Amino acid sequence: MTAIGPDATAPGSPLLKNLLGERPLTQIFLFVGVLAAFGFLGQTMATNMGRVGITPGFAFLSRPSNFEIGETLIAYSSQSSFARAILVGLLNTLLVSAVGCILATILGVSLGLARMSENPLLSGSVRAYVELIRNTPLLLQLFFWSATFHALPAARKAFEPVAGVYLSNRGIYIPAFRFESGAAEAIALISLAAALLLPLLRRRFALSGRIVATLSLAGFFLVIFTLASTGNLRAEIPSLKGFNITGGLSLTPEFAALLVGLVVNASALIAEIVRSGIQSVPQGQWEAARSLGLHRGLIFRKIVLPQAMRVITPLMTSSYLSLTKNSSLAVAIGYPDLVSIINTAANQTGQALETILIMAAVYLTISFAVSFAMNRYNTRYALKGLGR
Known part of the structure; x- marks a missing residue:
């Protein structure tokens, strides 16, 4: 049966009408007009940026940044890009x-x-x-917490709610694990291998989710025990020494x-x-x-x-x-x-x-x-x- 209704496509209708519906030429002209407007705005912006000595583009990403960053997870200096x-x-x-x-x-x-x-x-x-x-x-909540953490006492009078945890205006100090001799890379590689192999083993041997979780947890503790026994993994607990807190993991305010x-x-x-x-x-x-x-x-x-x-x-x-x-x-x-x-x-x-x-x-x-x-x-x- 032939569909009847406003959404039906009439037999023998042109390709443009099939793609664009009613009044295809109007839609094409409107689309071209919008593109032309964006092109004109982009050209005007590029001209104005050129007048003040700014070159459009992403070439600036390779230039030195010339500013410092207080907290970094990777090596960084003011001479970095x-x-x-x-x-x-x-x-x-x-x-x-x-x-x-x-x-x-x-x-x-x-x-x-x-x-x-x-x-x-x-x-x-x-x-x-x-x-x-x-x-x-x-x-408002962020301002409250920021004011709260900065109002904590100095390091030499830091709060110690539990053993090994210090709260001060310099930050929060908590126990942490320290990896030696590439132990972190080893854990990363083992974790990646486990993530790839466990789904295959689960399908191959029809293992339940609970068995897979148990194997994963047992493997994790085995790796940690092996690294700890060889001295490549050690626990570091913060301690108050003089006017500062050393050791452990420090979280800035x-x-x-x-x-x-x-x-x-x-x-x-x-x-x-x-x-x-x-x-x-x-x-x-x-x-x-x-x-x-x-x-x-x-x-x-x-x-x-x-x-x-x-x-x-x-x-x-x-x-x-x-x-x-x-x-x-x-x-x-x-x-x-x-x-x-x-x-x-x-x-x-x-x-x-x-x-x-x-x-x-x-x-x-x-x-x-x-x-x-x-x-x-x-x-x-x-x-x-x-x-x-």
């Missing part, structure tokens, strides 16, 4: 975003479960926490304030996501499972959680993306993230358009990568069994 400076900012952004997503998930899930507690004091406290955090601006602010803010939203996901499972599922004699933990793990994940996972994707993009507020408290370093580069070079394009491309890439990973997880695990 702008490209390396931007890479430093990108790594700082990825670090705080990755650690923030992990900690926010742990705290948010815990709060979400506590929110559903039958203890009115516990559930009420979590509800007050969620309402307070969700109804105040994130920027700016990094700590940004991380805590992002985690606290995101955890409030994640707590509500977890609560709504669990409550989306019909009460009859709980009652049916109890009638079979299953205890509460098994009911939650085997029946409720798999169904709740279908609701939780898409919303968690949005939370992770929001946390990553909100890390750009680091510029307000002095943490050298991607936005802060690109702003400095733009001010020194005058290449505002190019630096904005770089920033947009980086954040789009990060967002697409997070969305792709979460969508794969949602399709493979959270939505598993919907078609059965």
Whole structure:
């Protein structure tokens, strides 16, 4: 039968009409006009930049940056290129975003479960926490945490809430592992090999997810024990010596304030996501499972959680993306993230358009990568069994 309606394509219609619909010539002229307008604006901008001695393009990335960066994960100096400076900012952004997503998930899930507690004091406290955090601006929260960390006492009078952990206005000092003689590279290579081989072994021998997780955990502890026994891995605990704290891992006040602010803010939203996901499972599922004699933990793990994940996972994707993009507020408290370093580069070079394009491309890439990973997880695990 021939389709009838406004969306139907008339037999024998021209190719342009099939591609562009009604009035194809009008759409073509409009498209060409938009391209011409953008071309004119680009030419005008290039002319104006040339008058003030600025050459359009990305050649500035190879020039020395001539500014220092307080926190770097890779080697950097003022003589390094702008490209390396931007890479430093990108790594700082990825670090705080990755650690923030992990900690926010742990705290948010815990709060979400506590929110559903039958203890009115516990559930009420979590509800007050969620309402307070969700109804105040994130920027205000970052200012609060920044002021809090800078108000801590000096290093010689630092707080020590637990043994080996110091809180001072110079930063937070926590125990850390130190790798020697290429141990870090060895762990990275072993982890990469395990990530490639375990899925193959799982399909080849039809191993369950629990067995694969157990093997992974056992292999990890075996590698750590081997490195520790050979002296290539050692624990380093901070200690107060004179007027300074030495040893361990030092987190600057700016990094700590940004991380805590992002985690606290995101955890409030994640707590509500977890609560709504669990409550989306019909009460009859709980009652049916109890009638079979299953205890509460098994009911939650085997029946409720798999169904709740279908609701939780898409919303968690949005939370992770929001946390990553909100890390750009680091510029307000002095943490050298991607936005802060690109702003400095733009001010020194005058290449505002190019630096904005770089920033947009980086954040789009990060967002697409997070969305792709979460969508794969949602399709493979959270939505598993919907078609059965």
